[in-house]
Amino acid sequence: MERWHNRVAVVTGASSGIGAATVKDLLKANVVVVGLARRLERMEAYKAELPADQQKRFHPFTCDVSSQESVDKAFDWIIEKLGGVDILVNNAGIFKMGQAVTLDPVQLQQMVQTNVMGVVYCTQRAFKSMKERNYDGHVVIINSVLGHAIPAKPNSGAPVMNVYPPTKFATTAITEVYRQEFRGLKTKIKITSVSPGLTDTEIVPDNIKTGELPILKTEDVTSCILFTLSTPPHMQIHEITVKPLLGE
Template identity: 90%
Template sequence: MERWHNRVAVVTGASSGIGAATVKDLLKANLMVVGLARRLERMEAYKAELPADQQKRFYPFTCDVSSQESVDKAFDWIIEKLGGVDILVNNAGIFKIGQAVTLDPVQIQQIVQTNVMGVVYCTQRAFKSMKERNYDGHVVIVNSVLGHAIPVAPGNAAPIMNVYAPTKYALTAITEVYRQEFRGLKTKIKITSVSPGLTDTEIVPEQFKTDDIPILKSEDVSSCILFTLSTPPHMQIHEITLRPTLGE
């Protein structure tokens, strides 16, 4: 991770869960980190608990990735104050319980706008910053095992994931699109999709957080993100999948 020291990493969905864990690990690795999330107060709260040297390198900023205007405002500030973006971790995402055939279309649009368009908005700005400075940066997309296979609900019941899994399938596809675009546009910017299984975050319904169901911790996912960043410049991890073990 030495080559990233004092470089600028941007993490979306940074107020809790995988995003917050990733922010903390990047700070420990001596990066400057911008946390983007709607809940500024949550980021400010855990910033206050960080060691003094890490507090100086953490910049919480209010941003709703589903809004292009909000994303542009955040990235304009980052570029003006910090000079550019070297790493982008696209982590922000939402999940709402319900069936695709009956869920309010407004809510469905929110899921698509956050989970897919949020990645598009942020990646466009990060890529532009990297390419203009001729910097070989790294874009990470926090995907899901649901972006590769959709399980059948127990007892053939109607599933409750609606369009969440399809948005993750979109991220699987766009990861490959970005890989080809980054190469075709003559850059060495890396792209990695990290696909965790069930992870103990706020968006996971409580019914899935039982002793009978193995579950990952946010820190497990963050450790995989940092592993992909630690690879040498000539090596790219395109996809990394992690699942909880069955336990004792």
């Protein structure tokens, strides 16, 4: 991780869960980190608990990744104040329980806008910053095992995942699109998808977290992020899938 010392990483969805854990691990690795999230107070609260040297390198900023205007405002500030973006961790995502055939279309659209277009908005700005500075940065997308296969459980009733898996399938596809585009545009910018299984975060309903299903910790996912960032420049990890040991 030495080559990332004092470089600038942007982490979306940084107010809790995998995003907050990623911020803390990157700060420990001597990276300058901008946390983007709607809940600024959450980020300010855990910033106050960090060691003094890490506090100086952490910059919380209010941002709703589903809004291009909000993303542009955040990235304009980052470029003006910090000079550019070297690492992007696209972590922000939402999940609403219900069936696709009955759930409020507004909620369905919110998932698509956040989980898919949020990645697009942020990656466009990060890529532009990297390419303009001729810097070989790294884009990480927090995907899901549901972006590769949708489990079918006979006799278990109608599933409640609705369009969440399709948004993650889109993430899987766009990871490959970005790989081809980054290469075709003559850059050495890396792209990696990290696909966790069930993870203990706020978007997972309590009845699932308190059940008998094996579940990952957020730190299990951040260890994958730091691993892929630590690889040598000539090596790209396209996909990391991580599941609980006894999970499906």
